[in-house]
Amino acid sequence: MAHVVVIGAGLGGMSQAYELRAALGRDHRITVVGEGERFSFTPSNPWVAVGWRRPDEVQIEVRAHLAKKDIAFEPSGMRAIDPAANRITLGDGRTLEYDHLVICTGPRLAFDEVPGLGPDGHSHSICTTPHAERTWAAYQEFLKNPGPIVVGAAPGVSCFGPAYEFAFILDADLRRRKLRDRVPMTYVTSEPYIGHMGLGGVGDSKGLLESELRQRHITWITNARITAVEPGLVRATEIDDRGNVVREHEVPHRFAMIMPPFTGVDAVRRVEGLVNPRGFVLIDEFQRNPTFPNVYSAGVCVAIPPVEQTPVPTGAPKTGFMIESMVTAITENIRAAIDGRPAHARATWNAICLADMGDTGAAFVALPQIPPRNVTWARIGKWVHLAKVAFEKYFLAKMRSGNTEPIYERYVLKALGIERLKPSGP
Numbered sequence: 001m002a003h004v005v006v007i008g009a010g011l012g013g014m015s016q017a018y019e020l021r022a023a024l025g026r027d028h029r030i031t032v033v034g035e036g037e038r039f040s041f042t043p044s045n046p047w048v049a050v051g052w053r054r055p056d057e058v059q060i061e062v063r064a065h066l067a068k069k070d071i072a073f074e075p076s077g078m079r080a081i082d083p084a085a086n087r088i089t090l091g092d093g094r095t096l097e098y099d100h101l102v103i104c105t106g107p108r109l110a111f112d113e114v115p116g117l118g119p120d121g122h123s124h125s126i127c128t129t130p131h132a133e134r135t136w137a138a139y140q141e142f143l144k145n146p147g148p149i150v151v152g153a154a155p156g157v158s159c160f161g162p163a164y165e166f167a168f169i170l171d172a173d174l175r176r177r178k179l180r181d182r183v184p185m186t187y188v189t190s191e192p193y194i195g196h197m198g199l200g201g202v203g204d205s206k207g208l209l210e211s212e213l214r215q216r217h218i219t220w221i222t223n224a225r226i227t228a229v230e231p232g233l234v235r236a237t238e239i240d241d242r243g244n245v246v247r248e249h250e251v252p253h254r255f256a257m258i259m260p261p262f263t264g265v266d267a268v269r270r271v272e273g274l275v276n277p278r279g280f281v282l283i284d285e286f287q288r289n290p291t292f293p294n295v296y297s298a299g300v301c302v303a304i305p306p307v308e309q310t311p312v313p314t315g316a317p318k319t320g321f322m323i324e325s326m327v328t329a330i331t332e333n334i335r336a337a338i339d340g341r342p343a344h345a346r347a348t349w350n351a352i353c354l355a356d357m358g359d360t361g362a363a364f365v366a367l368p369q370i371p372p373r374n375v376t377w378a379r380i381g382k383w384v385h386l387a388k389v390a391f392e393k394y395f396l397a398k399m400r401s402g403n404t405e406p407i408y409e410r411y412v413l414k415a416l417g418i419e420r421l422k423p424s425g426p
Contacts, residue, residue, distance in 0.1 A: 001028055004029070004100045004334060005032075005102070008103070012323045014062065015324065020331055023331045033076075036077075037061055041395060042129070044392050049132040086294070103298075103301055105299075124257045152256075153189045153258065164355055168216065192311055194220055195208065199307055208362065223310075225238075234251045304316045329346055349369050350366065351369040361382070
């Protein structure tokens with residue numbers, strides 16, 4: 001009997017556990033290690049931050065749902081990993097031994113890389129549901145005395161979608177409250193241009209998003225290195241394509257939400273041979289770590305090089321479709337390893353983003369994520385907002401039921417009228 005341990009109880013980890021159980025049957029043990037008892041649907045956090053969702057509406061208690069599939073659950077998190085000994089140390093000091101390990105931890109939020117950044121500093125966050133709940137509390141106070149808002153992305157950010165979403169959702173919410181005329185808004189980003197999103201742009205994403213920002217009277221600063229967040233002020237250095245300083249900005253704010261850069265989590269990034277200098281897990285074409293081939297990884301914690309070099313560092317995003325594909329490849333390769341067969345399954349690194357704008361939305365598809373692409377597709381419309389609401393409900397139902405259907409491949413691409421292009425080879 002093999003024991004497979006999955007670290008992380010987020011979108012990747014929960015999907016990984018369910019797919020493994022479906023593939024391995026009941027003859028092998030599966031344990032999920034999470035931080036706390038709840039799964040959160042992270043894409044809903046911008047809605048939580050403006051009071052459009054309650055935290056309990058986007059979270060589920062995972063233990064009982066995993067138990068239905070005979071999957072063990074440890075909620076104390078991971079303190080350390082010893083891949084040479086096939087052992088992890090849990091947050092409460094106990095140890096777990098494994099035959100195969102899947103790392104789906106998500107990122108460490110590196111607020112410390114910019115002075116004053118983050119919920120313990122002078123800006124807010126929507127990266128976790130507890131952060132979004134704190135942001136909602138701060139937003140309610142802001143509404144009593146509104147003023148300038150700054151939304152943005154710090155140097156090294158690889159997840160730009162939530163920043164765009166939150167700017168547009170704030171605009172929509174303030175218009176509904178008849179307060180928008182009292183709130184100047186500025187979008188400050190490390191992207192070289194609006195709509196880059198760490199992807200080198202998708203179709204006419206630059207023109208589409210610039211148009212939407214203009215229509216909503218949201219000004220922007222690109223190629224911006226945010227250097228500090230102070231009470232009432234965001235400091236940023238704008239540079240040109242050669243790295244020369246163009247202008248030093250001091251952008252006033254009464255409310256700021258700035259996405260932080262990511263690194264690998266502490267327990268993972270301390271392991272030599274497992275990670276790159278930023279602490280992201282190194283993987284081969286089969287999602288395995290080259291040094292420790294019984295260690296696999298999926299999701300935001302995976303090391304993926306930037307799509308292109310940019311004047312201010314930007315990272316490559318790991319979207320839901322890509323994570324879904326990684327999870328499926330890992331499942332097939334662990335099944336093969338248990339059966340004594342060589343690894344063969346490769347993930348397709350494609351990007352799909354459904355970005356809500358409050359009363360409309362934007363959909364972007366890049367197949368593959370890194371140019372040149374077979375499919376480049378971008379659209380804006382009310383239907384995207386409705387699609388994201390439906391996706392939220394479907395995914396939460398999937399987590400409760402243990403459904404292993406590939407949502408993006410079977411439903412999202414089909415709904416967008418796009419046929420998935422499968423890679424050649426085995």
